[in-house]
Amino acid sequence: METISLTVNGNPVQLDIDPATPLLYALREELQLNGPKFGCGLQQCGACMVLLDGEATPSCVLPIAAVEGKEVTTLEGLAGKDGKLHPVQQAFLEEQAAQCGYCLNGMVINAVSVLDANPSATEAEIREALDINICRCGTHSRILNAILKSRKS
Template sequence: MNTTIQLQVNGKKHTVEADPATPLLYVLRNQLALNGPKYGCGLQQCGACMVLLNGKAEPSCMLPVAAVKDKDIITLEGLVKPDNTLHPVQQAFVEEQAAQCGYCMNGMVISAVALLNEKSQPNDAEIRAGLQRALCRCGTHSRIIKAVKSAAAKQQGK
C-alpha cells in the first residue's frame, strides 16, 4: 500500500508516493529520474546502486525507502556543484580515465567520496578497502586508485 514519504535527496526535499518497502533505488530512478545509481546484482553486493546516506556509502537496491526518510541522501548527480563543476572525485576519474565500461563508476565514485569524507589522505590499502564494495570487472583498478589519490590531493590543495 502506497504512502506519502518525504525524502531529502541532493539537498532538496521530495515528496514521493511509494510502498514503504520499495527499494530506495527504484524511487530514485523511477520517481526522481536520478540515474546515477544503477541496478546491478539486486543483492547489495556489486555497488552499482551506491548512494551516500549521511555521508556514508550504502547500497540502495534492497534498502526500503521508509528507512531513509530522515537521512540526507546524495546520488552521483548530487555531487555536481550548482555551477555544474564536477566534484573533485568525479573530475579526477575523468582526468585519470578511470572508467572503462562505466557500470561500476557510480559505486566507485560514491565510495571514494565517502572514504575521503572520513580520511583525507588514504594510502593504497585504505583506498582498496574503501572501494571493496564496488565491483569492477574491466580492470581499471590502478587508474581508479590513482584517481582517488589525485582527488585527495586536490581536496587538500596540493
Template sequence: MPKYRLHINGSEKVVDVEPDTPLLYVLRDQLELNGPKFGCGLSQCGSCMVLVDGVAVTSCIRPVASLGNSRVITLEGLVNENGKLHPVQEAFVKEQAAQCGYCLNGMVIAAVSLLNENPNPNEAEIKDALQVNLCRCGAHTRIISAIKRAAGNQ
C-alpha cells in the same frame, strides 16, 4: 500508497511508493536519476551506491520507509550548482578511470565517502574502502589513481 518525504541532493522530494520499495527504484524510476545503477539487487556489487548522511551505502535493498530524515546524495548531487564537478569526479575524468563506466557511480560515491572520513588514504585504505565495489572491465588501477589524485587536489 504511502507518501514519503525524502531529502535528495539538497532538496525535498515527496514520493508515493510502497514502503518496501528499495531506495534505488525510487531514485531511478520515480525521481529519474541516472547515477545509482542496478547491478545485483543483493548489495554485493556497489553499483547502486549513494551517500546517506555522507556515508556510502548500497541502495538496492534498503527500503524507502527506513530512510527517515536521512540526507541522500547521488552522483548527480556531487556536481555543484555551477556545474563544477566534485574533485573525485574530476579525477575520474582526468585519469580516464572507466571502460564501460557502469560501476563508476559506486566507485565515485565510495571514494567520496572515504575522503570524507580520511582525506589522505593510502593505497590499502583505498582498496579497503572499495571492497564492496565490483568492476568487471578491470579499471581498478585507474580508479585507485583517480582517488589518490582527488585526495591530493582537495
C-alpha cells in the same frame, strides 16, 4: 502506499510509494536519476551506492521507508550548482578511469565517502573500502590512481 519524505541532492522530496520499495528504484524511477545503477540487488557489487547522510550505502535493498527524513546524495548531486565537478569526479575524468563506466557511480560515491571521513586515507585503506565495488572491465588501477590523485586536491 505511504508518503515518505527525504532530501535528495539537497532538495526536499515527498513520494507516495510502496514503503517496501528499495531506495534505488525510487531514485531511478520516481526521481529519474541515472547515477545509481542496478547491479545485483544483493548489496554485493556497489553499483547502486548513494551517500546516505554522507556515508556510501548500497541502495538496492534498503526500503525507502528506512530513509524517511534522511539526506540522500547521488552522483548527480556531487557537482556544484555551477556544474563544477567534485574533485573525485574530476580526477576520474583526468585519469580516464572507466571503460564501460557502469560501475563508476559506486566507485565515485564510495571514494567521496572514504575521503570525506579520512582525507588522508592510505592506498590500503582505499582498497579496503572499495573492495565491495565490482568492475568487470578491469579499470581498477585507473580508479585507484584517480582516487589517490583527488586525495591531494
